[in-house]
Amino acid sequence: MTPGFKVIGKSFPRVDSQEIVTGRVVFGVDVSLPGMVYGKVLRSPIPHGRIVRLDVSEAERLPGVVAVVTAKDVPANRYGFALKDETVFTLDKVRCIGDAIGAVAAEDPKSAEKALGHIHVEYEDLPAVYDLEEALREDAPLVHPEMTSYDTVRLLRGAWHPIAGTNMVHRAEFRKGEVEKGFQEADYVFEDTFRSSQVHHCYIEPHAVVAKAERDRITVWSCTQQPFPVRSSLAEIFGLPESKIHVITTKVGGGFGGKIAPRLEPYAVALSMKCGRPVKIVMTRTEEFTASAGSAPAIVTVKTGVKKDGRLVAREMNLIYDTGAYAEGLPPSNRALKDSPGPYNVPHIKITSSLVYTNKLRATPFRGLGVPEATWAAESQMDIIAHKMGIDPFEFRMLNALDEGDIGPNGDLVQGIQLKACLRKTAEALRWGEKMDHPNRGRAIVAIQKSPTTYGSMSGAVVSVNEDGSIQVFVGAADIGQGSDTVLCQIAAEEMGVPFEDVSITSADTASTPFDQGTFSSRVTLYTGKAVLVAAQDAKKRLKEIAAKILKVPESELEVADKCVFVMKTPETRVTFKEIVELCHTYDGVILGKGWGGAKGDWPGLAHRKDLKEVVPGWKYGAQGVEVEVDSETGVVKVLRLVSVHDVGRALNPLAVEGQIEGGAIMGMSYALFEELIYDQGKITNPTFMDYKIPTAMEIPQIISIVLEEPLPVGPFGAKGIGESSLLGVAPAIASAVYDAVGVRIMDLPLKPERILAALEEKRG
Amino acid sequence: MKRPIKLRINGRDVEVWIEPDDLLLDVLRERLSLTGARRGCETSYCGACSVIIGNKIVHSCLVLAISAQGQEITTIEGLAENGQLHPLQEAFIRHGSFQCGYCTPGMILAAKALLNSNPHPTEEEIKRSLDGNLCRCTGYQKIIQAIAATSEGRV
Numbered sequence: 015m016t017p018g019f020k021v022i023g024k025s026f027p028r029v030d031s032q033e034i035v036t037g038r039v040v041f042g043v044d045v046s047l048p049g050m051v052y053g054k055v056l057r058s059p060i061p062h063g064r065i066v067r068l069d070v071s072e073a074e075r076l077p078g079v080v081a082v083v084t085a086k087d088v089p090a091n092r093y094g095f096a097l098k099d100e101t102v103f104t105l106d107k108v109r110c111i112g113d114a115i116g117a118v119a120a121e122d123p124k125s126a127e128k129a130l131g132h133i134h135v136e137y138e139d140l141p142a143v144y145d146l147e148e149a150l151r152e153d154a155p156l157v158h159p160e161m162t163s164y165d166t167v168r169l170l171r172g173a174w175h176p177i178a179g180t181n182m183v184h185r186a187e188f189r190k191g192e193v194e195k196g197f198q199e200a201d202y203v204f205e206d207t208f209r210s211s212q213v214h215h216c217y218i219e220p221h222a223v224v225a226k227a228e229r230d231r232i233t234v235w236s237c238t239q240q241p242f243p244v245r246s247s248l249a250e251i252f253g254l255p256e257s258k259i260h261v262i263t264t265k266v267g268g269g270f271g272g273k274i275a276p277r278l279e280p281y282a283v284a285l286s287m288k289c290g291r292p293v294k295i296v297m298t299r300t301e302e303f304t305a306s307a308g309s310a311p312a313i314v315t316v317k318t319g320v321k322k323d324g325r326l327v328a329r330e331m332n333l334i335y336d337t338g339a340y341a342e343g344l345p346p347s348n349r350a351l352k353d354s355p356g357p358y359n360v361p362h363i364k365i366t367s368s369l370v371y372t373n374k375l376r377a378t379p380f381r382g383l384g385v386p387e388a389t390w391a392a393e394s395q396m397d398i399i400a401h402k403m404g405i406d407p408f409e410f411r412m413l414n415a416l417d418e419g420d421i422g423p424n425g426d427l428v429q430g431i432q433l434k435a436c437l438r439k440t441a442e443a444l445r446w447g448e449k450m451d452h453p454n455r456g457r458a459i460v461a462i463q464k465s466p467t468t469y470g471s472m473s474g475a476v477v478s479v480n481e482d483g484s485i486q487v488f489v490g491a492a493d494i495g496q497g498s499d500t501v502l503c504q505i506a507a508e509e510m511g512v513p514f515e516d517v518s519i520t521s522a523d524t525a526s527t528p529f530d531q532g533t534f535s536s537r538v539t540l541y542t543g544k545a546v547l548v549a550a551q552d553a554k555k556r557l558k559e560i561a562a563k564i565l566k567v568p569e570s571e572l573e574v575a576d577k578c579v580f581v582m583k584t585p586e587t588r589v590t591f592k593e594i595v596e597l598c599h600t601y602d603g604v605i606l607g608k609g610w611g612g613a614k615g616d617w618p619g620l621a622h623r624k625d626l627k628e629v630v631p632g633w634k635y636g637a638q639g640v641e642v643e644v645d646s647e648t649g650v651v652k653v654l655r656l657v658s659v660h661d662v663g664r665a666l667n668p669l670a671v672e673g674q675i676e677g678g679a680i681m682g683m684s685y686a687l688f689e690e691l692i693y694d695q696g697k698i699t700n701p702t703f704m705d706y707k708i709p710t711a712m713e714i715p716q717i718i719s720i721v722l723e724e725p726l727p728v729g730p731f732g733a734k735g736i737g738e739s740s741l742l743g744v745a746p747a748i749a750s751a752v753y754d755a756v757g758v759r760i761m762d763l764p765l766k767p768e769r770i771l772a773a774l775e776e777k778r779g
Numbered sequence: 780m781k782r783p784i785k786l787r788i789n790g791r792d793v794e795v796w797i798e799p800d801d802l803l804l805d806v807l808r809e810r811l812s813l814t815g816a817r818r819g820c821e822t823s824y825c826g827a828c829s830v831i832i833g834n835k836i837v838h839s840c841l842v843l844a845i846s847a848q849g850q851e852i853t854t855i856e857g858l859a860e861n862g863q864l865h866p867l868q869e870a871f872i873r874h875g876s877f878q879c880g881y882c883t884p885g886m887i888l889a890a891k892a893l894l895n896s897n898p899h900p901t902e903e904e905i906k907r908s909l910d911g912n913l914c915r916c917t918g919y920q921k922i923i924q925a926i927a928a929t930s931e932g933r934v
Contacts (some may be wrong), residue, residue: 035880
């Protein structure tokens with residue numbers, strides 16, 4: 015616990031604890047309404063082709079079927095979470111296996127499923143493209159020939175640069191210094207190429223939605239990470255004002271980026287509009303693997319120039335991300351521009367990041383937003399360089415690590431950084447430098463950074479004081495399991511001087527909470543947290559105004575604590591919140607505080623402040639390390655210990671922070687060792703938990719999580735985010751530890767046994 | 780053809796009309812509003828649908844409701860008694876053993892089945908007892924800690 019705070023820094027149990035452990039909590043899959051029917055989506059079995067015949071008449075006549083919808087039943091308006099490149103149902107051609115062609119609603123799920131088989135579709139196959147490099151060839155079939163006519167959502171306005179007539183839906187560049195000059199100054203130049211695989215988020219709750227459409231009003235219950243952008247998409251698709259669309263986020267059974275975009279909502283609304291009854295759609299696990307979305311895998315080439323003494327002088331990275339059939343990979347590919355070079359002092363930088371359409375499952379943000387793929391490459395290469403130059407990999411990072419007051423690779427002023435301390439703590443926990451006492455064991459250490467979202471993403475909050483003096487918080491951000499509802503209550507309780515137990519929160523409901531861009535990019539604690547803090551300060555100010563009248567002292571002499579406003583000099587002179595609000599509600603309005611949080615950008619039309627350093631607050635830094643054992647007979651890598659050290663600003667709820675670190679670490683280990691969607695001609699061949707492995711309790715190593723606190727001045731009570739950085743460095747740490755153990759360097763993820771064995775065999779000659 | 784069967788769930792007998800091929804998971808969720816058991820896959824792999832039948836943890840998505848007749852079925856809704864949470868439920872809260880909470884009922888029930896037969900398991904035995912239950916959020920460490928603490932009476 016942090017001295018001086020009553021609520022902040024304490025591991026309060028989650029506000030939803032009781033309903034979670036008793037099983038009574040209502041997830042998307044649990045929503046049920048009177049008269050509800052069940053929807054199923056007809057999905058394309060081919061990766062690329064034209065629809066030449068579509069006949070639903072037989073399905074419509076089946077018993078139990080209440081509605082069948084296809085493209086002709088819904089407006090053809092394009093929408094999307096990033097780029098507006100899809101329609102509710104495919105208009106003329108399908109672009110991947112899993113593309114939605116139509117949907118059926120029936121009295122029960124079995125009848126709906128059965129009816130899908132009675133929709134007759136004839137396709138004309140088109141040549142398809144599944145490989146990134148093939149997709150970039152001049153004669154490659156185009157997935158979206160018309161893409162330059164598309165538009166982006168507000169958040170990405172001005173940040174989308176398509177290359178017409180190609181599959182390269184986006185290409186952007188970042189430069190700092192003169193990279194060519196940097197390479198001339200370098201004593202050594204290293205160049206390596208790394209590949210990552212497409213993984214699935216594997217939240218255990220599948221996508222689930224219930225939609226109730228009335229003549230002029232639509233209500234949607236969805237396990238979405240972003241109720242407000244989902245509302246915008248529905249308004250655009252169906253041509254209604256946003257005020258007539260009510261999106262309620264249910265309890266979300268994990269998201270990790272996978273529940274950020276509109277997914278089932280448009281289908282359920284279209285069906286409900288047609289049949290006039292509430293419609294529920296729940297994805298099967300196979301549907302999740304083959305028709306929702308995965309991560310954006312990348313081919314990353316890193317070229318690094320180093321001076322003899324080990325100082326980095328230039329870094330050039332070329333990242334090519336595969337976005338599949340739709341460009342939800344746009345935000346990840348853009349984020350790589352900022353975060354790729356790593357948390358180091360590098361005078362000369364050039365980053366090129368491209369996004370490519372293929373006829374595969376779409377990519378969408380995945381915990382880390384493109385940075386896991388970049389970090390896999392950049393940190394693996396740091397280890398390669400250290401070994402080739404004969405420098406200790408830990409010392410190599412310490413030598414180049416960013417420090418307080420440095421200018422980061424992207425031009426931001428570095429503030430509140432604890433990177434070197436994180437590296438030292440990791441080394442200590444790993445017993446760095448001690449000789450390994452077993453053969454085939456190795457260890458490695460990496461440094462990581464992750465930026466928060468920049469301007470264009472805002473969060474609002476309202477804080478009201480009830481008649482008994484308890485506090486009600488309203489935020490638009492969804493708690494997707496990370497515990498934001500709890501932490502936001504802690505912020506309000508601390509600022510308002512009330513016990514934690516007296517605060518309640520309403521979150522992520524477009525009809526009753528203020529706008530929030532959504533839950534992604536480790537932004538909720540930082541931005542929504544700031545919004546709650548400001549709203550609490552606003553409510554407190556109003557309480558003091560009224561108290562000043564009651565106590566007949568100036569506001570400046572008042573403070574709040576224990577649900578009272580009191581005179582600082584004579585604390586026994588006080589008035590309770592209850593008394594204030596009762597008087598207020600009788601004579602003088604209501605107590606309502608409001609606030610917002612987010613990184614404020616320059617208004618368009620104003621000259622960009624080139625003389626000032628762009629400051630994006632809340633960059634997260636950390637270090638991670640592992641100790642592994644490699645079975646040289648089977649190629650199996652076992653992680654024995656995993657150390658994860660992060661500078662979190664201030665841990666508002668240490669238990670919740672630890673939970674994020676541990677969960678991210680194991681997801682990172684799984685990303686490194688097990689996970690990949692395997693394709694054969696555009697078809698995913700491992701779409702079940704039996705064939706797509708994620709770890710069970712049996713596979714986990716000892717996890718050592720360490721939190722360093724250096725309060726971030728602009729963060730709520732000094733906090734930063736932690737949700738994504740906990741995953742970033744685990745894969746390169748494991749690969750480098752494998753190198754340390756058995757001397758083979760794996761450049762492609764995942765580090766599966768056959769890859770390790772092949773490398774070992776090659777090494778043995 | 781629907782037919783009536785008697786199930787004994789959480790210490791009470793209930794009569795429910797079912798089809799012979801109805802799965803226990805669907806009967807619990809759709810007919811009896813016991814939604815703490817959840818579907819996370821169709822291949823009996825994730826364990827979100829876990830319930831205890833007799834003394835054993837089973838995946839209710841693999842059990843025909845009709846075959847569960849005459850046996851004692853325990854779901855997560857049956858754990859708290861007279862408004863008092865079960866020690867495992869308290870331990871999961873105290874140790875931060877859930878994030879999204881979707882897998883939590885299955886995890887708690889798997890732990891209960893373990894502690895019923897083995898009140899003082901080793902860490903290895905705890906891990907093994909959870910190998911039919913997937914969690915994507917926590918990394919399992921805090922789940923294991925909560926179960927160990929419960930077995931040692933440290934809730």
